Amino acid sequence: MLLKTILRSPFKQIVRFKKTAPPLSQLVVPLAVKPRSQDFNVGAELTGKLDSEQIMKLLSKFYQRREIKSAAFENGIDNHIYHQTYLSFRRSCLDAEKLPVDLHITLSDIISGSCHIDTLLPFFIRHAKQVFPHLECLDDLKKISDLRLPANWYPEARALTRKVVFHSGPTNSGKTYHALERFFSSKSGVYCGPLKLLASEVFFKSNDRGVSCDLITGEERNFANENKSPSNHVACTVEMVSVNTPYEVAVIDEIQMLKDPNRGWAWTRALLGVVAEEVHLCGEAAAIDVVKEILTSTSEEIELRHYKRLTELVIEDTSLETLSNIRPGDCLVCFNKQDIFWATRQIEAMGIECAVIYGSLPPGTKLAQAKKFNDPNHPCKVLVATDAIGMGLNLNIGRVIFNSLIKPTVNEKGEKEMDNITTSQALQIAGRAGRYGTHFSTGYVTTFKSEDLPTLKKLLSQHPEPLSQVGLHPTAEQIELYAYHLPHANLSNLVDIFVSLSTVDDSLYFMCNINDFKFLADMIQHVPLPLRARYVFCCAPINRKVPFVCSMFLKFARQYSRNEALTFDWLGRQIGWPFPCPNTLLDLVHLESVFDVLDLYLWLSYRFQDLFPDSALVRDMQKELDCLIQTGVAQITRLLVNSETKVSRGTRQAVEAEESQNNLGLSKLRQSVPIENTSTHGRLAERLMSEGLLTPKLLDELRKEWQFQIERERPQSYPAYTTKDNMKQSKRTRSEMFKTRKLSRK
Numbered sequence: 001m002l003l004k005t006i007l008r009s010p011f012k013q014i015v016r017f018k019k020t021a022p023p024l025s026q027l028v029v030p031l032a033v034k035p036r037s038q039d040f041n042v043g044a045e046l047t048g049k050l051d052s053e054q055i056m057k058l059l060s061k062f063y064q065r066r067e068i069k070s071a072a073f074e075n076g077i078d079n080h081i082y083h084q085t086y087l088s089f090r091r092s093c094l095d096a097e098k099l100p101v102d103l104h105i106t107l108s109d110i111i112s113g114s115c116h117i118d119t120l121l122p123f124f125i126r127h128a129k130q131v132f133p134h135l136e137c138l139d140d141l142k143k144i145s146d147l148r149l150p151a152n153w154y155p156e157a158r159a160l161t162r163k164v165v166f167h168s169g170p171t172n173s174g175k176t177y178h179a180l181e182r183f184f185s186s187k188s189g190v191y192c193g194p195l196k197l198l199a200s201e202v203f204f205k206s207n208d209r210g211v212s213c214d215l216i217t218g219e220e221r222n223f224a225n226e227n228k229s230p231s232n233h234v235a236c237t238v239e240m241v242s243v244n245t246p247y248e249v250a251v252i253d254e255i256q257m258l259k260d261p262n263r264g265w266a267w268t269r270a271l272l273g274v275v276a277e278e279v280h281l282c283g284e285a286a287a288i289d290v291v292k293e294i295l296t297s298t299s300e301e302i303e304l305r306h307y308k309r310l311t312e313l314v315i316e317d318t319s320l321e322t323l324s325n326i327r328p329g330d331c332l333v334c335f336n337k338q339d340i341f342w343a344t345r346q347i348e349a350m351g352i353e354c355a356v357i358y359g360s361l362p363p364g365t366k367l368a369q370a371k372k373f374n375d376p377n378h379p380c381k382v383l384v385a386t387d388a389i390g391m392g393l394n395l396n397i398g399r400v401i402f403n404s405l406i407k408p409t410v411n412e413k414g415e416k417e418m419d420n421i422t423t424s425q426a427l428q429i430a431g432r433a434g435r436y437g438t439h440f441s442t443g444y445v446t447t448f449k450s451e452d453l454p455t456l457k458k459l460l461s462q463h464p465e466p467l468s469q470v471g472l473h474p475t476a477e478q479i480e481l482y483a484y485h486l487p488h489a490n491l492s493n494l495v496d497i498f499v500s501l502s503t504v505d506d507s508l509y510f511m512c513n514i515n516d517f518k519f520l521a522d523m524i525q526h527v528p529l530p531l532r533a534r535y536v537f538c539c540a541p542i543n544r545k546v547p548f549v550c551s552m553f554l555k556f557a558r559q560y561s562r563n564e565a566l567t568f569d570w571l572g573r574q575i576g577w578p579f580p581c582p583n584t585l586l587d588l589v590h591l592e593s594v595f596d597v598l599d600l601y602l603w604l605s606y607r608f609q610d611l612f613p614d615s616a617l618v619r620d621m622q623k624e625l626d627c628l629i630q631t632g633v634a635q636i637t638r639l640l641v642n643s644e645t646k647v648s649r650g651t652r653q654a655v656e657a658e659e660s661q662n663n664l665g666l667s668k669l670r671q672s673v674p675i676e677n678t679s680t681h682g683r684l685a686e687r688l689m690s691e692g693l694l695t696p697k698l699l700d701e702l703r704k705e706w707q708f709q710i711e712r713e714r715p716q717s718y719p720a721y722t723t724k725d726n727m728k729q730s731k732r733t734r735s736e737m738f739k740t741r742k743l744s745r746k
């Protein structure tokens with residue numbers, strides 16, 4: 001029971017990265033106050049030498065006084081700063097040789113009884129401002145980080161009264177289609193999408209229709225015109241949209257992403273800042289009210305257009321239960337790579353070819369896999385994917401099967417949660433089945449496990465919760481102004497102080513998660529860089545969980561700080577170019593991270609063209625790498641088998657040696673190694689322990705249950721083969737069944 005409760009129930013676990021924001025005083029780093037250099041001690045000349053013991057006594061008395069504490073508080077000095085200042089002030093008072101004359105005289109007067117101890121207050125506050133410079137400019141800082149009126153950040157958009165059209169409706173209802181029709185017929189337009197693949201799709205569609213359109217993503221500028229002059233139409237990822245270029249029509253897709261804890265700020269910026277006569281928003285009706293509310297600050301009204309789903313979506317009454325029930329047109333959706341690899345292996349063992357799509361695959365590989373799955377003449381008719389397919393690719397899916405309904409997420413407080421997927425996510429993913437225009441005129445959806453089916457039914461019967469807040473993010477200019485006021489604070493610290501002092505209208509807005517930014521800022525803190533360059537480096541969209549990418553990020557920053565060009569040759573040496581075809585899953589995962597490093601290079605090359613001169617060559621390198629990864633993914637079962645052999649043959653040391661050679665973390669290795677029956681528990685347990693979700697005591701109890709359950713549950717879960725012959729037999733039968741079913745559907 002215990003095992004079931006922990007692993008199967010829709011539990012909610014919160015891992016706190018950041019508990020609650022610490023108070024400002026604990027974020028600011030005290031500065032050391034240098035004693036003044038003076039040739040002779042004027043104070044002593046005038047009033048005689050001071051006795052340290054008497055000074056200690058009077059300062060201690062001063063520190064205890066309630067009146068002094070409350071006066072300090074009025075000057076922005078809280079308990080923490082009060083104490084830190086006291087320690088520093090006492091140190092400098094005891095260094096009597098270097099005391100400022102006025103302080104020397106005042107101390108002497110207090111000791112002689114000719115003046116009250118409270119006379120020290122102005123000196124104490126003067127000292128506090130030296131130790132904590134933010135006290136001097138608190139009002140300025142608060143003003144800079146006043147984010148209550150973000151609409152005012154975009155004067156060019158505010159010079160227009162834009163016509164805003166909200167296309168709402170369920171998935172597959174033609175929202176984007178109708179907005180794009182307006183985009184294609186306009187004299188100039190910008191499409192803002194959530195993913196590179198969606199922006200590319202619009203780029204190709206537009207140019208195919210004879211409407212010249214450029215593609216702009218963080219890593220790519222693709223001009224429709226040969227002479228590289230900009231076209232009137234642009235398809236871009238939402239972060240890249242210009243808030244200075246005027247357009248007739250702007251389309252902002254998946255507008256409900258305004259609520260995204262990490263990227264929401266980009267939709268808010270596009271919504272408030274895009275300079276267009278007509279702004280078309282596409283997305284869930286749940287975003288309507290918040291958009292209306294935001295647009296009251298711009299005095300713009302919205303016109304609502306509602307659409308109905310173009311094909312039927314049926315929730316099946318039975319779950320899949322076993323992979324032998326898989327049929328052509330099925331897409332098994334998993335929320336982690338382990339399950340993807342595991343399921344692929346099992347399905348291919350039945351003689352059924354799979355297409356595989358997950359987030360960290362390069363775009364070319366994703367497209368190649370999608371193409372293979374979509375091609376009616378290709379034998380591959382089953383897709384195993386993460387929710388990376390939730391937005392974007394057009395796939396000929398007949399049925400979506402949720403392998404599980406639990407997905408790890410990071411909420412707006414930077415906390416990692418293991419929770420049931422939201423209604424919005426369930427609808428988005430389920431909505432991939434039976435896309436209009438494919439040969440599946442009805443979409444079907446179900447779960448793998450029967451116990452998940454009621455939850456899925458419930459999720460799909462609900463409407464996504466209305467959005468209450470949308471994301472915001474400090475701009476480079478705001479951080480730069482902070483740096484001007486607090487020149488000694490490092491970037492990560494500046495951002496913390498910014499967030500702590502910022503005022504946000506929390507009835508409508510929230511501050512997006514800045515943990516990734518801070519992580520990168522801390523990593524390159526020791527590298528000497530100008531603030532603007534440092535800020536740009538820290539905005540790089542990299543996955544900080546991949547050690548190889550992080551180490552290359554640091555190398556890029558170092559090379560840049562030395563003002564040395566990051567040439568193709570240099571890059572090749574760093575990453576160990578060229579690579580052979582991947583042989584194990586580790587190789588494949590490593591190639592994926594190398595692809596991300598090249599993406600990082602290209603991303604930086606648009607920001608620092610001089611020192612990243614070889615973007616064209618790197619792009620070619622990336623194409624080659626994409627092909628290698630495609631080859632690897634096409635033979636995923638072979639890679640899985642090779643990985644397993646290596647792991648089972650080798651000892652822990654061998655695995656670790658390979659891991660360090662590949663510059664991968666152990667967790668990555670574990671992630672990439674398929675989990676098979678009994679060993680599942682050991683590795684899963686280790687992972688749960690390392691993630692703090694399981695205690696050793698609990699593990700002990702669980703082990704006892706596992707022993708019992710392994711025997712009992714094995715035959716009911718995915719088909720587990722005991723002997724080779726048995727497996728071959730099952731493989732043949734299933735493959736035949738599959739072919740028959742495929743023919744009968746045709």
Ligand SMILES: Nc1ncnc2c1ncn2[C@@H]1O[C@H](COP(=O)(O)OP(=O)(O)OP(=O)(O)O)[C@@H](O)[C@H]1O
Nearest residue numbers: 170171172173174175176177178394431435436437
């Ligand atoms: N009126 C139409 N004529 C022809 N094709 C259409 C029409 N409406 C939609 N489609 C096609 O149907 C498919 C689904 O439409 P679309 O992508 O606009 O849906 P959506 O509501 O934006 O879905 P999602 O919420 O998943 O983004 C697309 O391939 C689109 O080209």
Ligand SMILES: [Mg+2]
Nearest residue numbers: 175176253282
């Ligand atoms: Mg759409």
